[in-house]
Amino acid sequence: MNKIDNNSSPSAPVVASPHVLFPLPYAENALEPVITAKTMSFHFGKHHKGYVDNLNKLIAGTEYADLTLEKIITSTAGKPEKTAIFNNAAQTWNHTFYWNSLTPRGGGEPPAALKQKIEASFGSVDACKKELASTALSQFGSGWAWLVLASGVLKVVKTANADIPMTMGFTPILTIDVWEHAYYLDYQNRRADYANAVLDKLINWEFALQNVS
Numbered sequence: 001m002n003k004i005d006n007n008s009s010p011s012a013p014v015v016a017s018p019h020v021l022f023p024l025p026y027a028e029n030a031l032e033p034v035i036t037a038k039t040m041s042f043h044f045g046k047h048h049k050g051y052v053d054n055l056n057k058l059i060a061g062t063e064y065a066d067l068t069l070e071k072i073i074t075s076t077a078g079k080p081e082k083t084a085i086f087n088n089a090a091q092t093w094n095h096t097f098y099w100n101s102l103t104p105r106g107g108g109e110p111p112a113a114l115k116q117k118i119e120a121s122f123g124s125v126d127a128c129k130k131e132l133a134s135t136a137l138s139q140f141g142s143g144w145a146w147l148v149l150a151s152g153v154l155k156v157v158k159t160a161n162a163d164i165p166m167t168m169g170f171t172p173i174l175t176i177d178v179w180e181h182a183y184y185l186d187y188q189n190r191r192a193d194y195a196n197a198v199l200d201k202l203i204n205w206e207f208a209l210q211n212v213s
């Protein structure tokens with residue numbers, strides 16, 4: 001029997017097989033003009049959905065069929081023969097986390113408790129945003145820029161392709177998708193413009209605070 005745990009906590013999609021495509025936390029056009037409805041319809045409706053569908057196909061009837069998404073990710077990470085399962089599981093998780101890292105009225109000042117933590121780690125909110133943007137830009141090829149918690153300290157890291165901070169012992173706090181499918185329809189090759197616009201207008205500091213707490 002398939003078990004479905006309807007835990008709707010956005011930072012912890014712990015649904016067992018069959019994995020579901022969580023609905024977006026806002027309308028497809030809600031992030032305009034920074035991210036258009038056209039980009040969202042492909043990114044969410046085709047790419048993210050594709051990862052979920054592929055994952056369900058790949059794990060059907062296997063030892064992974066009844067595991068939570070996070071357990072599938074941690075138990076396939078670093079195993080070359082399980083790359084396809086890892087990639088689709090991690091991308092399923094990463095995208096749900098990314099949608100929640102954005103919000104239509106995002107950007108601006110972080111809540112005080114988060115701001116204090118950011119200032120302790122980076123000196124200022126601007127310095128933190130600058131490092132996130134430069135990291136998003138410097139990721140060669142597809143991947144992700146992340147704000148993470150590492151031994152109680154906030155830091156910025158990048159990962160390639162589907163790689164995910166939880167396999168490195170970090171707690172993810174926020175992410176920016178820097179795969180071309182995330183920005184190419186709206187920004188073409190201008191990845192820095194996309195990253196800066198996301199940080200200024202969409203980044204969800206409230207979500208970050210929940211993940212830090």
Ligand code: MN
Pocket residue numbers: 043047095177179181182
């Ligand atoms: Mn993506």
